[in-house]
Amino acid sequence: MKKKKSGFNTKLVHLGELEDSMGSVTVPIFQTSTFSFKNAQHGADCFSGKDDGYIYTRLGNPTINALEETIAELENGFGGIATSSGMGAVNSIYLALLGQGAHLVSTASVYGPSRNVIEKHYSRFGVEATFVDTSDPDKVKQSIKSNTRMILVETPSNPTMQITDIRKIAEIAHKYGIPLVVDNTFSSPYLQNPLDLGADVVFHSITKFINGHADVVGGVIVAKEENLYKQIRDIMVNFGCNMDPHQAYLVHRGVKTLSIRIEKAQENAAKIAQWLEKHPLVKWVKYPGLRSHPQHELAKKQMRGFGTMISFELKGGHNTGKAFMDNVELAILAVSLGGIETLIQHPASMTHSGINKEEKLKAGITDGLVRLSVGIENVEDLIDDLSQALDKIT
Numbered sequence: 232m233k234k235k236k237s238g239f240n241t242k243l244v245h246l247g248e249l250e251d252s253m254g255s256v257t258v259p260i261f262q263t264s265t266f267s268f269k270n271a272q273h274g275a276d277c278f279s280g281k282d283d284g285y286i287y288t289r290l291g292n293p294t295i296n297a298l299e300e301t302i303a304e305l306e307n308g309f310g311g312i313a314t315s316s317g318m319g320a321v322n323s324i325y326l327a328l329l330g331q332g333a334h335l336v337s338t339a340s341v342y343g344p345s346r347n348v349i350e351k352h353y354s355r356f357g358v359e360a361t362f363v364d365t366s367d368p369d370k371v372k373q374s375i376k377s378n379t380r381m382i383l384v385e386t387p388s389n390p391t392m393q394i395t396d397i398r399k400i401a402e403i404a405h406k407y408g409i410p411l412v413v414d415n416t417f418s419s420p421y422l423q424n425p426l427d428l429g430a431d432v433v434f435h436s437i438t439k440f441i442n443g444h445a446d447v448v449g450g451v452i453v454a455k456e457e458n459l460y461k462q463i464r465d466i467m468v469n470f471g472c473n474m475d476p477h478q479a480y481l482v483h484r485g486v487k488t489l490s491i492r493i494e495k496a497q498e499n500a501a502k503i504a505q506w507l508e509k510h511p512l513v514k515w516v517k518y519p520g521l522r523s524h525p526q527h528e529l530a531k532k533q534m535r536g537f538g539t540m541i542s543f544e545l546k547g548g549h550n551t552g553k554a555f556m557d558n559v560e561l562a563i564l565a566v567s568l569g570g571i572e573t574l575i576q577h578p579a580s581m582t583h584s585g586i587n588k589e590e591k592l593k594a595g596i597t598d599g600l601v602r603l604s605v606g607i608e609n610v611e612d613l614i615d616d617l618s619q620a621l622d623k624i625t
């Protein structure tokens with residue numbers, strides 16, 4: 232209890248600790264699929280809800296619950312729901328909030344698969360969606376229809392780094408009685424708490440910053456109120472989107488260093504963004520911490536830091552972008568983000584290669600765009616690496 236009220240770092244280190252674990256300082260891995268009942272009555276009470284004992288790991292498990300409680304507390308919500316992946320989280324929310332004939336309003340450059348599942352699969356059940364630039368609240372308002380059941384925003388968005396005003400969108404959503412869901416993956420709970428700004432549900436691809444070590448795929452959802460929490464949990468359990476205890480253990484271990492990892496990486500990111508902005512081969516740089524970022528003031532208000540993600544456009548387009556990827560030596564050529572290691576990728580030929588050119592441009596994905604997830608290495612080494620890779624393409 233005392234730990235819940237303390238500072239962010241104290242919470243990171245201590246949240247989720249179990250009281251009765253034989254003195255183990257870390258949360259043990261309860262690697263079991265099922266839990267024994269003391270007797271028939273106890274089993275009956277667990278099923279009826281009279282006793283909150285564990286039944287079966289898909290429904291709940293102490294290691295997983297420790298992680299769920301931790302993230303719920305960091306996001307100031309009613310409860311957390313851990314999932315097998317970030318997409319497990321997205322789909323648990325979609326299935327809870329969207330029904331036949333429902334309409335969704337979402338960020339145009341939202342994470343690719345979050346958009347693709349709607350257009351390819353939910354459309355088979357009559358679900359439709361409008362994807363707009365949510366950094367313009369008027370566009371969100373104009374997209375709302377009588378059957379809109381959910382607004383989903385991703386901020387900062389991927390890979391364009393556009394920032395959406397969560398407070399403003401929450402006001403619009405609630406005027407129409409629509410729940411607002413925020414994909415908070417790019418910020419982590421350390422930099423932004425959407426529920427405090429009016430959102431009803433927040434989720435993360437835990438694969439990224441929360442775990443932070445590129446060794447787990449997972450997701451987590453936090454709902455502000457009990458009702459929505461129960462609805463989404465019911466979907467997660469019955470559609471089998473649950474996390475595994477070993478996965479939960481690794482993430483609970485990774486989250487303890489969330490703030491120091493982000494502090495170091497974002498200090499590096501700020502220096503790299505400034506350096507890139509001055510480089511003659513770089514057309515523009517998108518980093519919320521730069522004064523040149525169109526929503527720099529909003530980022531300052533809404534976030535507690537500018538994060539570790541940078542997008543920049545190389546002069547020369549598609550082939551230059553690809554050549555640059557082959558020239559970097561320290562930065563690892565890989566998708567994903569939010570880990571301790573610096574990752575680099577070329578969206579036009581990688582993550583967003585499946586989208587047609589017109590839609591790509593509409594979402595801001597240009598041919599020379601490079602996305603950098605800055606890690607905690609020595610910043611001089613990272614700049615040296617980018618510098619030699621750029622030199623090679625001149």
Ligand SMILES: *Cc1c(COP(=O)(O)O)cnc(C)c1O
Nearest residue numbers: 316317318342416436438448449
């Ligand atoms: C990676 C990611 C997801 C999907 O998460 P997985 O763990 O890969 O399923 C969703 N949203 C954003 C912003 C992401 O970066």
